[in-house]
Amino acid sequence: MSSQITDAVVTITGGTGSFGSTMAKSLLAEGAAEVRIFSRDEAKQDAMRHAIGDPRLRFYIGDVRNEKSVQQVIRGTDLVFHAAALKQVPSCEFFPLEAVATNIQGSANVLHASIDAGVRSVVCLSTDKAVYPINAMGMSKALMEKTAMSIARANQDSDTTISVTRYGNVMHSRGSVIPLFLEQLRSGRPLTVTDPNMTRFLMSLAESVDLVKYAFSEATTGDLFVRKAPASTVGALLSGVARVAGVSDHEVNVIGVRHGEKLYESLLSSEERANAEDRGGYFRVPLDTRSLDYTPYFEAGEGENAPDEAYTSHNTERLDVDGVVALLETLPEIQALQAGRS
Numbered sequence: 001m002s003s004q005i006t007d008a009v010v011t012i013t014g015g016t017g018s019f020g021s022t023m024a025k026s027l028l029a030e031g032a033a034e035v036r037i038f039s040r041d042e043a044k045q046d047a048m049r050h051a052i053g054d055p056r057l058r059f060y061i062g063d064v065r066n067e068k069s070v071q072q073v074i075r076g077t078d079l080v081f082h083a084a085a086l087k088q089v090p091s092c093e094f095f096p097l098e099a100v101a102t103n104i105q106g107s108a109n110v111l112h113a114s115i116d117a118g119v120r121s122v123v124c125l126s127t128d129k130a131v132y133p134i135n136a137m138g139m140s141k142a143l144m145e146k147t148a149m150s151i152a153r154a155n156q157d158s159d160t161t162i163s164v165t166r167y168g169n170v171m172h173s174r175g176s177v178i179p180l181f182l183e184q185l186r187s188g189r190p191l192t193v194t195d196p197n198m199t200r201f202l203m204s205l206a207e208s209v210d211l212v213k214y215a216f217s218e219a220t221t222g223d224l225f226v227r228k229a230p231a232s233t234v235g236a237l238l239s240g241v242a243r244v245a246g247v248s249d250h251e252v253n254v255i256g257v258r259h260g261e262k263l264y265e266s267l268l269s270s271e272e273r274a275n276a277e278d279r280g281g282y283f284r285v286p287l288d289t290r291s292l293d294y295t296p297y298f299e300a301g302e303g304e305n306a307p308d309e310a311y312t313s314h315n316t317e318r319l320d321v322d323g324v325v326a327l328l329e330t331l332p333e334i335q336a337l338q339a340g341r342s
Helices: 018-029 042-052 067-074 089-094 096-117 136-154 177-187 205-218 234-244 270-275 295-299 321-328 332-341
Strands: 009-013 034-039 057-061 079-082 121-127 161-167 191-193 199-203 223-227 231-233 252-254 266-268 282-285
Touching: 009 018, 009 067, 018 034, 018 042, 018 205, 034 042, 034 067, 042 057, 057 067, 067 096, 079 096, 089 096, 089 136, 096 121, 096 136, 121 136, 121 205, 136 161, 161 205, 161 266, 177 191, 177 234, 191 234, 199 205, 199 234, 205 223, 205 282, 231 234, 234 321, 234 332, 266 270, 266 282, 270 282
Parallel strands: 009 034, 009 079, 034 057, 079 121, 121 161, 161 223, 191 252
Antiparallel strands: 199 231, 223 282
8 A cells, every 4th residue: 555655646535524634644754755635624724734744745725515626736746535524413414405415416517527637546535324314415415426437337437436434433533422421420421322222333443444445555446445343332422532531420411312413323224234345444345337238137136145234333243341442542542531531
């Protein structure tokens, strides 16, 4: 991977988010010639510029919805990491057409511009909420995946490799539950939890970056990659956060499952898992290369593998509180928190 990043020009859409900033630092450390951050928020760009302070980091104001601004930033780029998206479930529920415009049409703009510019590889970031989606955010990300696969299928002879990565909850990312729990503990407020028995996949920011890098180095166009990850109940996560924060006595307020939430999430559907290649730490789902000739699907089956069990946060490795604590203590933010208490 490093040899392909060295001296490369890399564009990160949505680059001021938690993933984007972590990815940018990693790319710069591996010798990228230039890292372009493409986003709409000039305040976040300015904060990132001062925080990282590397002249190889370049900032472009624009929106993935705007084809011209996308074309401008991608021109001359070797690699694209497409992270720009509307990610919050409530905002997408209330404004689903905005999710369509950013997550689906915006992604199509990035992919078409990348092919036109001769980009070597584009990795699109997706989410476990795209599997069996029940909310607008998950539905829009599922259609983003379908759009990426459709464009990959129609451009298999292109020099641009298109792939998709899916991941679950990224721990301590912006808007995630861990910073919320920590803030509630610091202020002495009750910890709010939807359902203590709800399970979620757990992945660090560093692991999410590794997943994207793995897709870049290993993908054949149209591939979908999932990194295997442990999960825990929300109750165990809550107890683990309290322990690493050094708080033994805290009130818990169970507020119930919110609109658009599931008891557990899935990283692979049963149909995808039946056709997935198990690569040890990863699953690879190859592109469905069927043609537009629908006749065979009416007259005969394709002999595909029978559906298997979906890969979910209920049937993956389940961490208890001790396991959650051990995982939390690998996070730089938690290490800094504990160092500050000592």
